[in-house]
Amino acid sequence: MLLNKLSKTLINLNYLFILFIKLINGQQQPFQSTECKKAAINCENSTDCVHRLAVLQSACVTNTCQPQCREAALNLYQNREGRNLLRTDASCVPGRYELEKCGFLPNKLPKHCLLAKLICEIDLQCNSKWEIFISECEVNNNNNDLQYCSDKCSKYLNSTLSTQQGISFNNCTCTDKEDGRCTQLREGTLQSCLKKISGEEEEGPLPRPTSSQPQEEEETSENEIETNNIISTSNSQSDVPGGSISTIKYNNGLILMILIALLFN
Template sequence: MRRLLTIIPLLAALCYAQDASEACTKALTDCENDLECQNRLAPLMAACSTGTCQPQCRSAVLNVYQNKLGRILLRSDATCIPGRDELRTCNFLPAESTVHCSLGKLACEGDLQCNSKFGVFMSECEADAARGVCSEKCKTLLNQTIETSVGAIFSNCTCTARDDQLCTNLKDNLLGVCLKNTPGVTLSPSDNSITDAPGNDLADSSSSSFKILTVVCVYIFTVLFL
């Protein structure tokens, strides 16, 4: 099993080497050379290749993000990461303009300033927000969170159609109540699932050669895990 976990990232690097940036390639190499990061990365490469925003992909992303080297990789331009188009479409990349709410919360908890502001908001306002009530004080506390560099994610974070209640509760019942009718804030739709939006092509799908390469890589990963 350990040998398999070693092979998968190497195959992935070969599959995506043709247009990978130097920064992403270095981040991927650093992760591959670290056993803990490597073990977290392998499930992501297997789960985030279906184009359907599955919960397994979300869980794998959150697991990788909790590793320092994994965070650096996910914060890169993602050109060397297998399933990068799915990660972008499902908002599982922390450097994008719109980020999955659960990933945003994890990022906030890892930042001292954001975590302290968000912690006050949750302790003071979680109960009321869950009942659909948000006082001016709570709006101010949430705005203070959003004004931090990491907390800005909360202003338009989103969920997928296949999420559990943790994401939708955070987005709709906690953040949504206090962000509603807030000037300059536009709430993102909850459903950004690829399969539920037939006309929504993946970012790089215009390149037929890239699609063929992606199919080959996905097939390799699938065979390895069967």
């Protein structure tokens, strides 16, 4: 009698163990939207895009905004299928938490300044206004035209900011990881005119990436400039959403209670 009961208990334990493993494996899979998965499939069907995505997957794993992740994200955005993937909610994109933290998702604010610049340059309307600002003001930097932001430069930059894809220059950020190009763009090219446009006089610290509510990026594929130029590309926190761990702990307790009930049955 005791042997039969023990045998039955062992069978139940084995069943519960299998159920427990399936439960954990299932809950560790983060939500992936249909939109993101569709865009990912389109990227995987493009040899160029899938190569860039693979580089991003291996580079954006530290959650510390390393230069390799930055270059991989900018590189992926220059590919049409890659842009479409990053413009989704990015729920299926490898390293999406680091991408958001460091400002490399086009639908999140604030954006990294180099991503904001790339987004503007790909859009015809924004790029035309940006090019005027750069050609008229950046080349005259030695004449203090940009350093003190002349009325002309202020007008040209404000015209860029008025476009859908140029507004992100307003609060774009840089990282603290070998981000010289971004710092030069933010502090050397944009800062004086941004202060003048906003009416600020005192110089403040450079903003750092922070989480923000999503900003829907307008679909502009018909107005985009074709660009597939590769930017040269020079351990890790989990991508599991925070709520999954607590859910697993709760279910562990539930399974333990069932187990105890079976043992004393």
